[in-house]
Amino acid sequence: MLKVFIPNNHQPERKYTLSILFEKLLNINLSVETYEDNQQSIIQLPNGKKIHLLDDFFSKQKDSYLELENIPERPVFLINDLTSENNLPVLWGKNSIEINNDSIHIKADIIASAFYFLSRWEETVADKKDALGRFPDEQAFLIKHNLNMRPLVNEYAYFLMNCLEKLGYNQPTKSRHYTLIPTHDVDKFSRLDSFSKAIKVVAGDVIKRKNIRLALSTFKNYIGIKKGTQKDPFDNFEYLMSLADKANTKALFFFIPGKLGENDVYYNISNEKVQQSIALILSKGHSVGIHPSMDSFLNKEQLSQEIDRLSQCGVKVSSGRQHYLRYQLPETWEIWESLNLTDNYGMSYHNTPGFRCGIANSFPAFNVKTKQVLNLNLHPTIIMEQALFKHCPSLNDFKETCRQLKNTCKKYNGEFVFLWHPENINLPEWKAYKEILESLYH
Numbered sequence: 001m002l003k004v005f006i007p008n009n010h011q012p013e014r015k016y017t018l019s020i021l022f023e024k025l026l027n028i029n030l031s032v033e034t035y036e037d038n039q040q041s042i043i044q045l046p047n048g049k050k051i052h053l054l055d056d057f058f059s060k061q062k063d064s065y066l067e068l069e070n071i072p073e074r075p076v077f078l079i080n081d082l083t084s085e086n087n088l089p090v091l092w093g094k095n096s097i098e099i100n101n102d103s104i105h106i107k108a109d110i111i112a113s114a115f116y117f118l119s120r121w122e123e124t125v126a127d128k129k130d131a132l133g134r135f136p137d138e139q140a141f142l143i144k145h146n147l148n149m150r151p152l153v154n155e156y157a158y159f160l161m162n163c164l165e166k167l168g169y170n171q172p173t174k175s176r177h178y179t180l181i182p183t184h185d186v187d188k189f190s191r192l193d194s195f196s197k198a199i200k201v202v203a204g205d206v207i208k209r210k211n212i213r214l215a216l217s218t219f220k221n222y223i224g225i226k227k228g229t230q231k232d233p234f235d236n237f238e239y240l241m242s243l244a245d246k247a248n249t250k251a252l253f254f255f256i257p258g259k260l261g262e263n264d265v266y267y268n269i270s271n272e273k274v275q276q277s278i279a280l281i282l283s284k285g286h287s288v289g290i291h292p293s294m295d296s297f298l299n300k301e302q303l304s305q306e307i308d309r310l311s312q313c314g315v316k317v318s319s320g321r322q323h324y325l326r327y328q329l330p331e332t333w334e335i336w337e338s339l340n341l342t343d344n345y346g347m348s349y350h351n352t353p354g355f356r357c358g359i360a361n362s363f364p365a366f367n368v369k370t371k372q373v374l375n376l377n378l379h380p381t382i383i384m385e386q387a388l389f390k391h392c393p394s395l396n397d398f399k400e401t402c403r404q405l406k407n408t409c410k411k412y413n414g415e416f417v418f419l420w421h422p423e424n425i426n427l428p429e430w431k432a433y434k435e436i437l438e439s440l441y442h
């Protein structure tokens, strides 16, 4: 147990961040008290030694800090021997640390910086949105400063643990384990389930892909599906479940509970074949969650209706990800919580790989408007195959980025959540990536 003394302002924010850094990431229990000092937080070890953490943000703010101008232009890099990388970037404070026998004084504001990434308040104050109303990747502080490949909050926790050990902290801590979580948004269910669809694909093979052999094989595939001897190219549920089984983990499949004719909906959730696939996934011990449709991200009534539709398929709906990663924060999270959804996998960049929340683990969401911790766990998605493809068109860069991010998650005993759409696996342009997909499971 560590005693922590915090300044008497912005307590919900400070307590939330300390609980993630120490209790979640380091498995160290805290007792937090407030005191009348606005300059620093103090962590007191059982042996009486102390870590002083400079407060360079919250104590300077009035009640609300939710202003775009509060975001600094560039990071400050703390450089010393106790960090896991060559430097430790923060948003506030300075590059200064003093190490004595019975105390360490850290002048970089780690608490406010960790809170910035975890709470996503930069998204709430952003003045630019993309065409779908989403927070654009290029507005993210981590992307602007090329830090998206680093889980900085994990680095902060690692650094704080080293500081504790330097001062003689030697209590046993439970260690966390690396977890692999493959997730699959089912945007489309079948490619060749009707003659008209098959003809369109064949025409695409000839005109767009200029490949007559491919066109013939598509048509043969269509005949095989009709006879029941072949599978639809989008039907990769068993393949993905077998990969997850071999890696001793569970695959999560998120279905759009829509009806044909609704915005960006390509299958009926009530279709018999869709229902059979859902039943198969559940019978094999894997999970089914919700992929709420395009228009649901600010519409509680619609999301509620979609949850009902998926529940009618025998699914206990608790987890998922918004289609097109369409979020407005904190409103979309509030709607999820109010409908008793508990696990959200949507915190992923749209066009870039890496850590959108600066962390490689799941953690509870914080509502910056009500200053409350939400009953909603966020599981940041580190790789989405389509985003990575836009970022790294070369197969080798794609492969290397996957390897790097997976190893980073392993290094910090994180949760490696990736998203791979089942419908892409057998498409001609994605075939070469199948080997990379399989490498993610090792």
Ligand SMILES: [Zn+2]
Pocket: 185, 186, 187, 291, 322, 323, 324
């Ligand atoms: Zn989707």
